[in-house]
Amino acid sequence: MKFAVVVFPGSNCDRDMYYAAKDALGEEADLVWYQEANLDGYDAILIPGGFSYGDYLRSGAIASTSDIVKQLRTQAEKGIPILGVCNGFQILLESGLLPGAMLRNQNLKFMCHFENLVVENNDTLFTSKYQKGEVVSIPIAHHDGNYYCDEETLAKLKENNQIVFSYQNNPNGSVADIAGIINEQGNVLGMMPHPERAVEAILNSDDGFKLFQSMLENWRERYVAGA
Numbered sequence: 001m002k003f004a005v006v007v008f009p010g011s012n013c014d015r016d017m018y019y020a021a022k023d024a025l026g027e028e029a030d031l032v033w034y035q036e037a038n039l040d041g042y043d044a045i046l047i048p049g050g051f052s053y054g055d056y057l058r059s060g061a062i063a064s065t066s067d068i069v070k071q072l073r074t075q076a077e078k079g080i081p082i083l084g085v086c087n088g089f090q091i092l093l094e095s096g097l098l099p100g101a102m103l104r105n106q107n108l109k110f111m112c113h114f115e116n117l118v119v120e121n122n123d124t125l126f127t128s129k130y131q132k133g134e135v136v137s138i139p140i141a142h143h144d145g146n147y148y149c150d151e152e153t154l155a156k157l158k159e160n161n162q163i164v165f166s167y168q169n170n171p172n173g174s175v176a177d178i179a180g181i182i183n184e185q186g187n188v189l190g191m192m193p194h195p196e197r198a199v200e201a202i203l204n205s206d207d208g209f210k211l212f213q214s215m216l217e218n219w220r221e222r223y224v225a226g227a
């Protein structure tokens with residue numbers, strides 16, 4: 001399986017994401033600079049965390065105007081899995097690839113610590129290795145992680161089972177304790193917590209590893225004969 005890790009100016013979790021795919025999972029991965037990237041031929045696209053364009057205007061807003069977003073749209077329509085973590089999630093929201101927006105954390109502080117998440121939906125290509133209702137420990141690191149959407153959107157998210165992860169103890173004020181959502185098609189996941197920082201026990205938790213394993217297993221089932 002071949003992963004693209006899209007790097008923007010100000011990305012700072014790109015190496016962690018690369019490590020998760022390449023070293024922890026043992027699959028192929030490329031770091032691709034947003035201006036030069038050709039996303040054709042990749043089996044999955046990872047948009048890492050960080051501070052693209054210094055979080056100016058709004059987190060993810062400037063990155064969402066770059067040309068690569070057109071490619072993300074095309075790949076998303078083709079059904080290619082796209083995972084956006086933290087700033088990657090913010091970019092997906094600002095691009096309209098996922099519904100809603102991020103507000104500043106309710107306590108107005110940057111927070112960096114482990115949180116317990118509840119796996120609300122394990123019937124996705126990103127979460128099939130988890131149990132429904134499983135509680136996992138994954139770190140957060142953000143100041144704009146307070147997920148907001150209007151009531152109509154929230155009702156739709158609930159109805160379609162698009163809330164994939166929620167916080168057990170909501171740290172940032174997110175509507176409905178939302179930590180991660182998926183698109184209707186089921187191939188674009190955005191989440192604020194960082195699974196790529198929890199792929200080995202030495203990192204205090206390997207609870208994020210199953211997310212990458214789920215992606216691999218799903219890809220094998222679909223594309224590798226006899227898998």
Ligand SMILES: NC(=O)CC[C@H](N)C(=O)O
Pocket residue numbers: 013048049050051052055059085086087088141142143144145
């Ligand atoms: N770790 C990150 O991706 C940081 C996300 C974002 N720039 C924020 O602080 O809200």
